[in-house]
Amino acid sequence: DTGVSQDPRHKITKRGQNVTFRCDPISEHNRLYWYRQTLGQGPEFLTYFQNEAQLEKSRLLSDRFSAERPKGSFSTLEIQRTEQGDSAMYLCASSFRDSGGGQFFGPGTRLTVL
């Protein structure tokens, strides 16, 4: 098992463009989470999936954000019409359904919106 992977690691885009990030969780895990981290802050929860179902979305997740996990394996996070305020590190994590044992994070995708 190679852990959680994310692609791309870095993305630079111009304001108004759409971007899509991918996350591949640990294969045995059925929960997948997205968090956002800005400089000097801890990660903030955005949304999570149990298998292919998106069960919760934070109010941080505006209408310009959409996440999918079509087959219950990898997930994508799309941001439409990016704004400078979207610049952040986007972290993906996965866990078993009983997440008491912890969520395991990927290396993150750093987004810079110019």
Added chain:
Amino acid sequence: GEDVEQSLFLSVREGDSSVINCTYTDSSSTYLYWYKQEPGAGLQLLTYIFSNMDMKQDQRLTVLLNKKDKHLSLRIADTQTGDSAIYFCAEIGDSGYALNFGKGTSLLVTP
């Protein structure tokens, strides 16, 4: 939301013990976690403790939990320069899914 507070900086000499403290407000927290983040990287789960425990030891790491005072600490014994990183305290409460993080404590280990 509920708050998780940590001191922002800690500097120790190599070989000394480090103690990183955290306080939280959510009385329904069931699990509490310590994560480590190196520059430009994701978060590495170091250890966790269930709320009905008061101590957990894992090699150089000791976690102490005072549930009455909602205080969590992480002690790193024999701190090495490779331990220099940001350490995040996190709790998972009633939601059962969303980790609530502090702002992180930046640990600097000097030779």
